[in-house]
Amino acid sequence: GENVEQHPSTLSVQEGDSAVIKCTYSDSASNYFPWYKQELGKGPQLIIDIRSNVGEKKDQRIAVTLNKTAKHFSLHITETQPEDSAVYFCAASGISGGGADGLTFGKGTHLIIQP
């Protein structure tokens, strides 16, 4: 089955600086890669996603890049703000439990924005 590795587990940046979170995946058949932001006590919120026919996608201060050959994808947040502090999860579509259509998640990155 699919395996997703996410780094770093904790990332502390100064307000206004950029933050980059990286993920690798194992299943070359995966073709959908969403990113989620989770705040304390809340469910994950989809912030951006990318499909395998695209190398980069931007939405205001957030961008995602995908390298299918190397099987890695990254989240970039520019001009970070205090409200960006949260846990971020990457995920990949794939085969979970033998044929199901669930997402396989990384273990998360705790992003801390220092004022």
Next chain:
Amino acid sequence: GAGVSQSPSNKVTEKGKDVELRCDPISGHTALYWYRQSLGQGLEFLIYFQGNSAPDKSGLPSDRFSAERTGGSVSTLTIQRTQQEDSAVYLCASSFQVSNQPQHFGDGTRLSIL
């Protein structure tokens, strides 16, 4: 409502009791997913429904876990004879279809087994 709704938001029960968790997906979403999130961990996929059908139940942790969906809408996840290791946040998500569509999550049910 506009989003995925889960109930109860919190559930505390004694070991050995049965619990039932409910998920009400976004209107019009045919696919529904259950995940489990243990403290400080990522999300573990459990099961998905396309309509009322769950094609693959192998992601469920044990035979104490079962799920059903009726009317193509509300789903329930049932855990029988709960154990302390079942303590986690159980999250539900829905999407317009299966096959690489954005999944939208509810805020989960925090289950604590004493």
